[in-house]
Amino acid sequence: MMHGFIIPSRRVLSEAKYYPRWSQLGRRCFSQVGVAQKAELDKNDVVSVPLLPPFDYSPPPYTGPSAADILSKRKEYLSPSMFYFYNKQPVNIVDGRMQYLFDENGRRYLDAFGGIATVSCGHCHPDVVDAIVNQTKRLQHSTILYLNNAIADFAEALANKLPGNLKVVFFTNSGTEANELAMMIARLYTGCHDIISLRNGYHGNAAGTMGATAQSIWKFNVIQSGVHHAVNPDPYRGVFGSEGEKYAKDVQDLIQFGTSGNIAGFISEAIQGVGGIVELAPGYLPAVYSTIKKAGGLCIADEVQVGFARTGSHFWGFENQGVVPDIVTMAKGIGNGIPIGAVVTTPEIAEVLTRRSYFNTFGGNPVCTAAGLAVLKVIEKEKLQENAHVVGSHLKERLTALKDKYDLIGDVRGRGLMLGVELVTDHKLKTPAKLETLHIMDKLKEIGVLVGKGGFYGNVFRITPPLCFTKEDAVLYYNFLSVNENYPDFGANDSKRDE
Numbered sequence: 001m002m003h004g005f006i007i008p009s010r011r012v013l014s015e016a017k018y019y020p021r022w023s024q025l026g027r028r029c030f031s032q033v034g035v036a037q038k039a040e041l042d043k044n045d046v047v048s049v050p051l052l053p054p055f056d057y058s059p060p061p062y063t064g065p066s067a068a069d070i071l072s073k074r075k076e077y078l079s080p081s082m083f084y085f086y087n088k089q090p091v092n093i094v095d096g097r098m099q100y101l102f103d104e105n106g107r108r109y110l111d112a113f114g115g116i117a118t119v120s121c122g123h124c125h126p127d128v129v130d131a132i133v134n135q136t137k138r139l140q141h142s143t144i145l146y147l148n149n150a151i152a153d154f155a156e157a158l159a160n161k162l163p164g165n166l167k168v169v170f171f172t173n174s175g176t177e178a179n180e181l182a183m184m185i186a187r188l189y190t191g192c193h194d195i196i197s198l199r200n201g202y203h204g205n206a207a208g209t210m211g212a213t214a215q216s217i218w219k220f221n222v223i224q225s226g227v228h229h230a231v232n233p234d235p236y237r238g239v240f241g242s243e244g245e246k247y248a249k250d251v252q253d254l255i256q257f258g259t260s261g262n263i264a265g266f267i268s269e270a271i272q273g274v275g276g277i278v279e280l281a282p283g284y285l286p287a288v289y290s291t292i293k294k295a296g297g298l299c300i301a302d303e304v305q306v307g308f309a310r311t312g313s314h315f316w317g318f319e320n321q322g323v324v325p326d327i328v329t330m331a332k333g334i335g336n337g338i339p340i341g342a343v344v345t346t347p348e349i350a351e352v353l354t355r356r357s358y359f360n361t362f363g364g365n366p367v368c369t370a371a372g373l374a375v376l377k378v379i380e381k382e383k384l385q386e387n388a389h390v391v392g393s394h395l396k397e398r399l400t401a402l403k404d405k406y407d408l409i410g411d412v413r414g415r416g417l418m419l420g421v422e423l424v425t426d427h428k429l430k431t432p433a434k435l436e437t438l439h440i441m442d443k444l445k446e447i448g449v450l451v452g453k454g455g456f457y458g459n460v461f462r463i464t465p466p467l468c469f470t471k472e473d474a475v476l477y478y479n480f481l482s483v484n485e486n487y488p489d490f491g492a493n494d495s496k497r498d499e
Helices: 013-018 035-043 067-077 126-138 149-159 175-190 207-212 244-258 284-294 317-321 347-355 366-381 384-403 434-446 471-481
Strands: 093-097 100-103 108-111 168-172 195-198 227-230 265-268 298-302 327-330 341-345 409-415 418-426 452-454 460-463
Touching (some): 108 471, 149 168, 168 175, 168 347, 175 195, 175 207, 175 265, 195 207, 227 244, 244 284, 265 284, 284 298, 384 418, 384 471, 434 452
Parallel strands (some): 195 227
Antiparallel strands (some): 409 418, 418 460
């Protein structure tokens, strides 16, 4: 069964006030510990916390409103649909540098979520900040109706990162907008309306993308037509395990029995982000792309979360399956936090938008595109794709080793610095460990690690940090989950840090 969490590592006096001790739960799953027992365990704290790696930055004193004041205003003036993590004690983030965030008290956190896989280069990366500031000082906004080098330079650089004839770029403000535009282009180009997406996928929250999204928790009861959801090729929960070609047959069945036989297209993520870091079964996309093309459809790769070097082995997620899509959508990591998205396709397909006027006021804004170009340069200059591969592979290997040790860990998956850890209370039934996930997430925050969660059941840790994440950072996360009492004191032996 799940062993209790033990963190055998030293404390630092200067940071000790931030790290309360907390309970080890013995050799049981959290779900097996009664409320009274857990309360008693919480009183008998016996575990120390790990040390964050050294970092040469201290934020200036924060003089703004407190977390309580902000939360009060938020409840009064912002939409009640806007949820937040750590309900008992929300964290007020006021500063960020590279892979670290700082709260109102100056406490440092390791950011293992990256603003939902958005911060690629690192928080406030100086090269990206300089590009934004310099462009803002010169020209903050005009319109694409006038010429400006920022949009043209970034479009050229972006097109050069894509395979085949994918070289025509349309800029948007977000991933939702990018996917909306891509689906419209596919429908215009083919003259068909039907689109196929995957169950458990997420593509946005506007009219068309909500239809393509296939999780009830993200779908309102409004008209969503023309989308068919195929069986998800999930190696962990899927009926065919890792046999991608068997899942692909369902797409053929949908075309034959759910459409006229001709379709507009197929849209999918190579690794489902919101869905819980689910990497599509090997061989799935080549088989499906072949089927889609025979039905006259276009293949759309949603790279909003998985793109921009995050998988490490390749720059784009779809490349891991050896396919070349007809349309690629992107956002998030494209701007390192600046709101920008893009659709890239071939000249032939792009021509369909000339049938009418297509326009986006802020798409291609000079500040956003200047930031995007800086992001590409930083990824290349600092070899962040290579770092994502090395550090991500290291962390995944260590987490996979823990899976064999702890019953609570049902699956470890993903690539590079897009990893998922799914928690279950029963390995055979794969019962989602929802409460345990929340509990561990709170404890991670207590020791200074911020991580995301996702999956339909909310039981998957989403590890999508900035791509400058180091092995030292990875060890902190691994140490938290480790129960090896003989594991060396963190930082005591530099030769052990890179293990």
